[in-house]
Amino acid sequence: MQLDAEIKEQLAHYLKLMEGNVLIKVSAGSDNLSKDMVDLLDEITNMSSKITIEKRELTRTPSFSINRIGEDTGVAFAGIPLGHEFTSLVLALLHVSGRPTRAEQKLVDHIKNIKGKYHFESYISLSCHNCPDVVQALNLMSVLNPSISHTMIDGASFRDEVESKNIMAVPTVYLNGEYFSTGRITLEEILAKMGNNVNTAELDNKEPYDVLVVGGGPAGVSAAIYAARKGIRTGIVAERFGGQLMDTMSIENFISVKFTEGPKLVASFKEHLENYNIDMMNLQRVQRLEKKELIEVTLESGAVLKSKTVIIATGARWRDLGVPGEAEFKNKGVAYCHHCDGPIFKGKDVAVIGGGNSGVEAAIDLAGIANHVTVLEFMPELKADAVLLERLSSLSNVTILKNVQTKEITGTDKVNGITYMERDTETVKHIDLQGLFIQIGLLPNTDWLGDIVERNPIGEIIVDSHGATNLPGLFAAGDCTNSPYKQIIISLGAGAVASLSAFDYLIRN
Template identity: 55%
Template sequence: MLDANLTQQLKAYLVNIRQPIELVASLGDDAKSRQMGELIDEIAVLSDQITVVTADDKRKPSFMIRRAGTDIGVRFAGMPMGHEFTSLVLALLQVGGHPSKAAQDLIAQVQALDGKFHFETYFSLSCQNCPDVVQALNLMAVLNSGVTHTAIDGALFQDEVTERKIMAVPTIFLNGEPFGQGRMELEQIVAKLDTGATARIAEKISQKDAFDVLVIGGGPAGGAAAIYTARKGIRTGIAAERFGGQVLDTMAIENFISVPHTEGPKLAAELERHVRDYDVDIMNLQRADKLIPAASEGGLHEVVFESGASLKARTIILSTGARWRQMNVPGEDTYKNKGVAYCPHCDGPLYKGKRVAVIGGGNSGVEAAIDLAGIVAHVTLVEYDSDLRADAVLQRKLASLSNVRIITSALTTEVHGDGDRVTGLSYRDRNHDTMHQVELEGIFVQIGLVPNTEWLRDAIALTPRGEIEIDHRGHTSQPGIFAAGDATTVPFKQIVIAMGEGSKAGLSAFDYLIRMPAEETRDWEEAA
């Protein structure tokens, strides 16, 4: 199961195991069980700290990684390969006593949780968001004896997926009841269990002194801005809803100069590591709610967050990015994560052998249709314009697939369902003004982006599309407030462009500060 390279890497990691562990296998007679047995045996021979035992769990194939002589451990129901291989490595190390790199105050918060928490996470091996959830819950199970966690490959246990009406991954159950869907980091999970955490963190944030530069948003633009300002030696903070932004939801990145190919979560992790190399105060899980510009030039700007926290700064860089655009038709919200999805890489395996539609004929839509065609029974691509807008090479590939139907000049008007899940969609033929209905089980929406700027409408100038108006230096309509990235009027929403724009905004903010009159600097110092 493991090639020579993975075997060598894993062997090097396993020298960090401090306490003996057991791989407790529950296997059947099927092919997947045989594969899992091979994987378990290959792991066991790499360390004299690992032994293999057998058991009879209700899910086959599955195996538990258990600290010898204890109940501390985690279970994988399915093969933890692909994106989940890192989850497997971390589980082996952490169950084996190797310390986590999580913040000590967060570790203490997990250890202090009181109660019994039995988590089950359904994942897919192609989901780039699932490992964060799996790894967070695995760590909680290691740190707190009241927590257990089983990670379940939804494609392998289709009967459970159907019974529990799971239409998106990751999907988390706590003590048999739905707990959450989509990407969740350790801080988010703990905050959801520890209901007083949000207020405590908000109070702590509000007590911080004013920053020289406060960056709102932790994507490529925000990260680059923070690096450039921190390198200048000025006090820099980042407040972000989730560090990494939309890059975390991007599967393949092939247009990042000098890097032929990478994946979003990997790039986001490298970006965060780079930012943390500098003296930057990162405040995660903070969604901005209101911007209060300074009353006069040189004064302090303020940002209020949904958590109740507030921060002040001499300059602000807005880099809140964008999110997937919705169709805004009846039924879309009702059946979100019940057949309406936005990540074909994450959720595609759950639709194996089913009929799906992709909405959108640009590069994202056509790439999604090509990927899904290799998994599902049939793909219907629905495009509003008279022609597809994707690159020619992608259109040729799409046209070669026998299980794909392309419908152009079509306006999706409604999503249909039976109350539990999607059953079809309606569209209007724009050429003949006739209505049509397509029966299917899934709809993947790929129609572009919308900027995350609703909270700024009364504070700075926005375009009718909601983009922040900026000049060539990243200035907004308010002195001392700058912006960068996908939330702005800069053309071409690309990661490499966002990083450049963020760097420029950071340098512009520094230039603004050093040109501030001395008396205004003194006024700020006294106010702070």
């Protein structure tokens, strides 16, 4: 396996940043995958005098571990970390060599002080855009703490292992042999799930805010920045900074930026946010809101945040089908991200529920991976843009079923089919398949509000042209509101409007 000239040039630049010597222990067989892995590692070794290779027998073959001289760091790769994981390999080499991490110092200190023995295994796909963040976080923990180790496992290279564990979504993480998580999870979230939330202790006895933003997506970030620029005390509390944007693969309608990815845009948002005096509180789930002398926001941790005004920007989540089998087979054949989980269904029969842009885009992508794709649409016609429909109709391994209603997702330990009804004839039919991708729109994250604020029948917060709700001092913005269009750029504008309105409210009151 040979790296192309451009990648090789970039790699040479990064390898010059290595600070100490690194030993790569390699476990290889006579198979082609082992040969390709060894070729790649030989090529990397020839580019730096600080890297040496040693043959060893590791738990999996083909695999390799990256270590300091005389010390096992616990960073291992089973398979060949190319594609989206090539960056994970480069960072592992740098960090093991002693190159400092860019992680916040409080996280670094916290990881170093973790006691106990923790071995993580992450099952990934090389085409998954969510996987590298998880791999890199677990690798970093392994480098910082000798009691922590991590092995990245390419599911395509170890298919038998993946199937024996019924892994049907990536990234899937195991800790000490037991299931730990599925999907994108940040370093902070991993620590919190381990019982090491570094943010909770800092929530006691907070001074009241002038503006408190609930939600860390585009609307929330915009609202917080606009408030902070007014010189008033501003806080932002989020269950997951970046929200649904963290799971968005490609963004091509963010004006002035031809193409970007959700996580990159979130990183830019965070960098901009950190330029202002904003109290950021991540990984905190809001439980309820009450209007007293001030507005009080109670978190699941029990902490209470008080503010003169509050802007709700909690966004939305994927809408569930609400049929038998959906909950039982989630991550066991039922999926929501075709970019992440599509490769797991290579050569298999899958279905996509939903004929809007998201559903048709998913079907087009999956057609290049799966054996056959069936698109099911509730309405008489697909709702996607004409250019997407033209592309979909050109694919020979796609079947389109319109005016049908999904009745049940079937299976035993994983999905084996779907039952649907033709709405015009009420004829019930069944399709045998191994995977199902649900793309039927969004629901607002507003259930926690109860009846304290006016919402429409689907739960969206009703706001006026200023982002104001029916409760004085309470504003809302973004996908959690009755805004007719759910777009990043619209949410950014709505966050600014709500923030400016909150400032006007403070002046008047």
